Each structure stands twice: as C-alpha cells, then as structure tokens.
Amino acid sequence: MRPRILDASAIVALFDAHPPVFDLLTRSQDGDLTMVMPAAAVADANAKIRASFDSWQPVLLTAGVTITPLDSHIAIEICEMPGDLATKHVVYEARVMRAVVVTCNPGMYRGHSVPLLVV
Numbered sequence: 616m617r618p619r620i621l622d623a624s625a626i627v628a629l630f631d632a633h634p635p636v637f638d639l640l641t642r643s644q645d646g647d648l649t650m651v652m653p654a655a656a657v658a659d660a661n662a663k664i665r666a667s668f669d670s671w672q673p674v675l676l677t678a679g680v681t682i683t684p685l686d687s688h689i690a691i692e693i694c695e696m697p698g699d700l701a702t703k704h705v706v707y708e709a710r711v712m713r714a715v716v717v718t719c720n721p722g723m724y725r726g727h728s729v730p731l732l733v734v
Contacts, residue, residue, distance in 0.1 A: 617730075618649040618712050622705045624719035625734060626652060626660035629674065635734040639717065643679030650677075651714065654685045655704035683708050697726050 619639055621629065629636045643650040661671075674680060685704055693703040702723045709716045709729040716724065717732045724731060 616648050618651050618714040619643075619732065620651045620653065620705055620709045620712070620714045620716050621656065622716060622718045622720070622723065623656045623659035623663075623701050624723075625717040626656060627663050628719050628734060630660075630664050630666065633719075633734065636717065640674070640677060640680070644677050646679060648679065650680045651683055651708060651712065652680065653683050653701070653704040653708050655701040657682060659699070659701035698723060702727075 621636070621639075625636050629640060639648065639650055642648050675682065683704075685700075689704065689707055693700075693707050696703040696706060698706070705716055706724070706727045706729055708714065715730045715732050717734055718724070719734055721731050721733050
C-alpha cells in the first residue's frame with residue numbers, strides 16, 4: 616500500500632480526532648500502512664493547533680509514523696514550485712515516495728500532479 620502523506624489540514628484534523636484521519640493513524644500503528652508528516656506541514660499545523668511537544672508525543676511515537684525533515688537539498692528542489700512552503704514539502708515527499716496526499720483542502724494542490732485522498 617502506498618504511504619499516506621498528511622498535509623497541514625489533515626494533521627489539524629488528526630488532532631481534532633476526525634474519524635477518517637484517526638483511522639489512518641490506527642492503521643499505521645497496526646502496521647497496515649506508513650503515515651508520513653513532512654516537518655513543514657507539522658509546523659504549519661501546529662501554528663493552528665498550538666500543541667506542546669508533550670501533546671505531540673502520542674502521534675510522534677506511533678509505529679508507522681515518520682516525520683520527514685526539510686533539509687537544504689529539499690528546500691532548493693522545491694523553491695520554484697507554486698504554493699506555500701508546507702504544501703511544497705508535502706508535494707515533494709509525495710512524489711519521491713510515490714505516496715498519496717491526505718488533505719482536507721484539495722484546492723492547495725492545483726497545478727501539482729499528486730494523488731489525493733480528500734478527508
């Protein structure tokens with residue numbers, strides 16, 4: 616099964632215990648899929664959530680959940696893409712991993728060719 620990349624809107628939905636996204640977390644914990652959260656999306660989501668690091672621990676320590684860093688080579692690769700930094704990081708990771716982007720805001724991906732799972 617293709618990995619699922621959560622964008623900022625899906626991460627906010629996860630913290631709101633939105634059932635389709637929470638189900639992905641459960642499936643990840645059970646080993647049924649890999650769930651990825653790009654660091655830029657985590658930062659963007661946490662600007663809205665305002666959660667402490669301790670509040671993030673249950674998500675960060677869930678088996679099957681990976682946080683991908685935004686390092687210099689990725690930053691250089693995505694600089695010309697349309698959209699905000701978090702969206703560009705999500706698109707980059709989705710393309711590299713051949714993953715499905717999980718989002719509550721599909722309009723953010725106009726102009727990008729990535730598979731979407733709208734929740």
